[in-house]
Structure formats: C-alpha cells, structure tokens
Amino acid sequence: MSADVAHRLRRGGDPRAGAERSAAVRARIVLALGPASAAAGVAWALAQPWRLTLLHPGGQGFWWLVAEPPLYVVVVGVLFRLLLAPGIVADLLGPGGPEP
Amino acid sequence: MILAGVQPAAEMVHWWFATGFLVLGLLLLSEVVVGEEVWALRPWRRYLWPGFAFGMGVLMFPVMTFFTSSTIHMVAHGSWAQVMMLAGAAELGLARGKLHSQYWRLCSALALAVSGAAFLVHEQNHWLFSRAAFLHHLLGWTVLTCALFPLVRAFRPRSLPASLGFAATFVLIAVLLYCDRDTAAIFGHLDFYAGVPHR
Numbered sequence: 001m002s003a004d005v006a007h008r009l010r011r012g013g014d015p016r017a018g019a020e021r022s023a024a025v026r027a028r029i030v031l032a033l034g035p036a037s038a039a040a041g042v043a044w045a046l047a048q049p050w051r052l053t054l055l056h057p058g059g060q061g062f063w064w065l066v067a068e069p070p071l072y073v074v075v076v077g078v079l080f081r082l083l084l085a086p087g088i089v090a091d092l093l094g095p096g097g098p099e100p
Numbered sequence: 101m102i103l104a105g106v107q108p109a110a111e112m113v114h115w116w117f118a119t120g121f122l123v124l125g126l127l128l129l130s131e132v133v134v135g136e137e138v139w140a141l142r143p144w145r146r147y148l149w150p151g152f153a154f155g156m157g158v159l160m161f162p163v164m165t166f167f168t169s170s171t172i173h174m175v176a177h178g179s180w181a182q183v184m185m186l187a188g189a190a191e192l193g194l195a196r197g198k199l200h201s202q203y204w205r206l207c208s209a210l211a212l213a214v215s216g217a218a219f220l221v222h223e224q225n226h227w228l229f230s231r232a233a234f235l236h237h238l239l240g241w242t243v244l245t246c247a248l249f250p251l252v253r254a255f256r257p258r259s260l261p262a263s264l265g266f267a268a269t270f271v272l273i274a275v276l277l278y279c280d281r282d283t284a285a286i287f288g289h290l291d292f293y294a295g296v297p298h299r
Contacts, residue, residue, distance in 0.1 A: 029133045033126055044278075063108040069115040069278050076119060080126050091141040092134050 027089040034081025041073030107166055111232075111282045117163075118277030120156045121270045124149055128267035132260070146195035154188025157181050176222035179214055187211035202257050208250035212269070216244030228289040235280050242272060 045052055052068050053060045127149040131139045140146050160181035168174040190207035193199035219240030225233040249265035256262060283295040290297070 026133050030130050033130060033133075037122065037126065063112055067108065067112040067115055069118070072115065072119040073122065073278070076122050076126065080123075084127075084130070087142060087145075088130055088134055088138070092138050 023092050027092050030088050030092070031081070031085050034077040034079075034085055037077030037080065038074045039077070041070045041075075041077060044073065045070035109282055110167055111280050113163055113167065114277045114280040117156065117159075118274045118280075120152065120159075121277065122274035124152055124156075125267055125269075125271035125274060127152070128263075128270060132263045132267050147192060150188050150191030150195055152188075154185055154192060157184030157186075157188055160184060170222075170224075172222045172224075176218035179218050183207075183211040183214040203254055205250060205254040205257070208266070209247050209254060212243050212247035212250060216240050216242070216247060219243060225291070228286055229291045230289075230294040231279070231281050231284040231286040234286040235276055239273065239276050242276065243269070246272070 048070070049055055051070055053064045054068060054071075057065060131149070158181070160177055164174055164177035164181055167177065187208045187210070190199065190204040194202075194204055217240070219236050223233055223236035223240065227234050227237050246265065246269040249262050249269060252259055252262035253266055281297070283297045284290070285297070
C-alpha cells in the first residue's frame with residue numbers, strides 16, 4: 001500500500017472528499033438561512049396576529065397598514081433565498097470554491 | 101408640528117431599521133459560513149453589506165430630522181448616522197482595495213461602541229418604565245458589549261468566533277428592534293406617564 005494512501009486512511013479519508021462534504025454542509029446552511037428567517041416570521045405572525053394590522057384593517061391609518069413587521073421578516077427570508085443564496089451556493093460548490 | 105399627522109410612528113421606524121439589520125445579519129452570516137474567498141468571487145457581493153450599512157447611515161439622517169423630541173435624541177441619531185456611514189465607507193474602501201490596513205475595521209467597532217453609548221445616553225427613563233425604555237437599555241448594553249467582536253476582528257481577521265459574533269450582533273439588534281413598541285408594558289410594568297398602549 002502506498003504511504004500516501006495509508007496516511008489518508010489514518011487521517012480519515014481523502015481531503016478532497018472532506019472538503020466537498022464541508023462545502024455541502026455550508027451550502028445547506030446558506031440555503032437554510034432564508035427559510036429559517038421566513039419561518040421565524042410566520043411563527044411570529046401566528047404567535048402575535050395583532051402585529052399584522054392587515055388582518056384587522058378597520059380604523060387603521062396608512063402607516064399602520066404599511067408596518068407589518070412579521071411580514072418584513074418573511075419577505076427578507078424569501079428574497080435572500082431566491083436572490084442571493086443560489087449564487088452563493090453555486091460559487092461555493094463550483095470550480096472556484098474552496099480547495100481541500 | 102404639521103408633519104405629526106403624516107409621519108409614521110417611531111416604533112415603525114424601529115421595525116424598518118430592524119429589517120435592515122436583519123438583512124445585514126443574513127449577509128454577514130452567509131459570508132462567515134462560505135468564507136471570504138467564496139464570498140468575493142462575485143465582485144458586487146463584496147460591496148453588498150458595506151453599501152447597505154452606509155445606506156442605513158444615510159437613512160438615519162431623516163430619522164434625526166423628523167424624530168427629534170429633544171437635543172439628546174438629535175445628537176444620538178446624528179452620531180449614529182455618522183458612525184454607520186463611517187463604518188460602511190471604511191468597509192467599502194477595504195472591499196474596493198482603496199484601503200489596505202485591516203485596522204480600518206476598527207471603524208465598525210467604533211460604530212457599535214458609539215451606537216451603544218447613544219442608546220444608553222438618549223434613554224432618559226428607567227428600565228421598567230415601558231418596553232421601549234427597557235429595550236433601549238438592553239440594546240445599549242448589548243451593542244456596547246458586542247463592539248468587542250469587530251475589535252477582535254480588526255486584529256484577527258480570520259477569527260471565526262469574532263466574525264460569527266459580529267454577524268449575530270446584527271440579527272440580535274434586529275430581534276430587539278422588532279420587539280420595540282412606543283407604548284407597551286414590560287414584564288407587567290408600564291409607567292403611568294408612558295401613555296396608552298396601541299394594540
């Protein structure tokens with residue numbers, strides 16, 4: 001058995017495979033950030049529905065109908081997932097990604 | 101004031117800035133997760149969070165102008181605007197390559213330290229006066245303490261805990277700002293002079 005292979009086996013595997021696994025885990029984290037934020041917004045809306053004045057619009061002025069903080073959290077999460085996360089993950093897993 | 105009828109409530113402005121801080125937090129978190137090299141593969145992405153921070157600093161000036169209930173409020177919001185713009189501009193300079201020294205990152209530490217101090221100084225009421233007062237005290241001490249993260253980052257740019265802590269700081273600020281209400285109880289306490297709560 002080659003000494004290189006023996007050392008790799010003792011260290012727990014091919015460093016390239018380890019880097020790929022690490023990149024895959026990091027990609028999942030980045031992809032999860034947006035949905036996690038959106039889920040937090042939905043949970044907040046369910047826990048405090050009165051913070052969404054759109055659900056009870058009677059007697060509310062313009063600003064109170066614009067200010068919907070749980071929806072802001074959902075929108076930020078969705079936009080991050082749709083607009084930013086795919087590019088970040090493509091760069092992470094692509095040829096320009098981290099070397100082992 | 102003639103604008104009083106058309107301008108939004110102060111708590112709404114807190115929520116809008118909370119949204120900005122949430123965006124900053126997500127950007128910084130994802131940069132920490134993938135690493136600076138991957139993050140910088142698309143040049144525009146390097147300018148994203150510094151530009152956003154700079155823009156939030158610019159937007160703090162209208163807050164200073166239209167939500168000035170006292171001199172100390174004006175000084176606090178004005179200093180926030182300036183240090184946020186300074187931190188954003190320094191990070192933009194580093195991202196563009198116009199600035200080279202890593203110690204320019206101390207501007208972010210200064211921004212957090214000044215922001216924390218401004219929170220504490222401009223909150224005139226005690227902790228349990230109302231939720232807003234409580235959150236201002238809590239935000240002040242939190243932000244002041246978290247200034248340590250960019251401080252460490254300036255001297256150890258590769259420190260994962262410092263970068264993670266810096267990113268988490270903005271998410272935490274966002275959560276606390278979202279909790280803000282102009283008039284609401286905190287742990288069952290609401291001072292008689294605080295006013296009548298909105299739903």
